[in-house]
Amino acid sequence: MINTPNGQTIELIVDSKGFCFCPVCGERANVKVWRPYDKFGYPTYDICSCGFEYGFDDGGEPPYEKSWENYRTKWYAGELDFGNSKTLPKSQKDQQLAQIGALQE
Numbered sequence: 001m002i003n004t005p006n007g008q009t010i011e012l013i014v015d016s017k018g019f020c021f022c023p024v025c026g027e028r029a030n031v032k033v034w035r036p037y038d039k040f041g042y043p044t045y046d047i048c049s050c051g052f053e054y055g056f057d058d059g060g061e062p063p064y065e066k067s068w069e070n071y072r073t074k075w076y077a078g079e080l081d082f083g084n085s086k087t088l089p090k091s092q093k094d095q096q097l098a099q100i101g102a103l104q105e
């Protein structure tokens with residue numbers, strides 16, 4: 001659990017080997033040390049394959065989680081013109097989202 005500078009809390013999902021998942025699309029990091037937010041809740045401004053930029057796409061609408069959800073819905077529906085929203089097969093999206101417990105209806 002990370003307490004963010006704006007008073008929210010975020011929970012990052014990390015697998016048993018220490019690799020973190022994107023909290024939006026569930027893609028597993030290639031690098032073990034990678035995190036979208038540091039331990040103080042400050043964003044990395046990295047951009048995931050899903051197109052989500054931590055520190056930008058989550059800005060202005062706390063809590064973070066809702067901005068994740070809103071973005072995730074559009075990403076899953078293939079409605080985004082950037083990232084892999086339109087190109088990643090639904091089966092792969094489902095597989096990723098299952099990893100973070102965020103399967104879409």
Ligand SMILES: [Zn+2]
Binds near residue numbers: 022023048
């Ligand atoms: Zn992502």
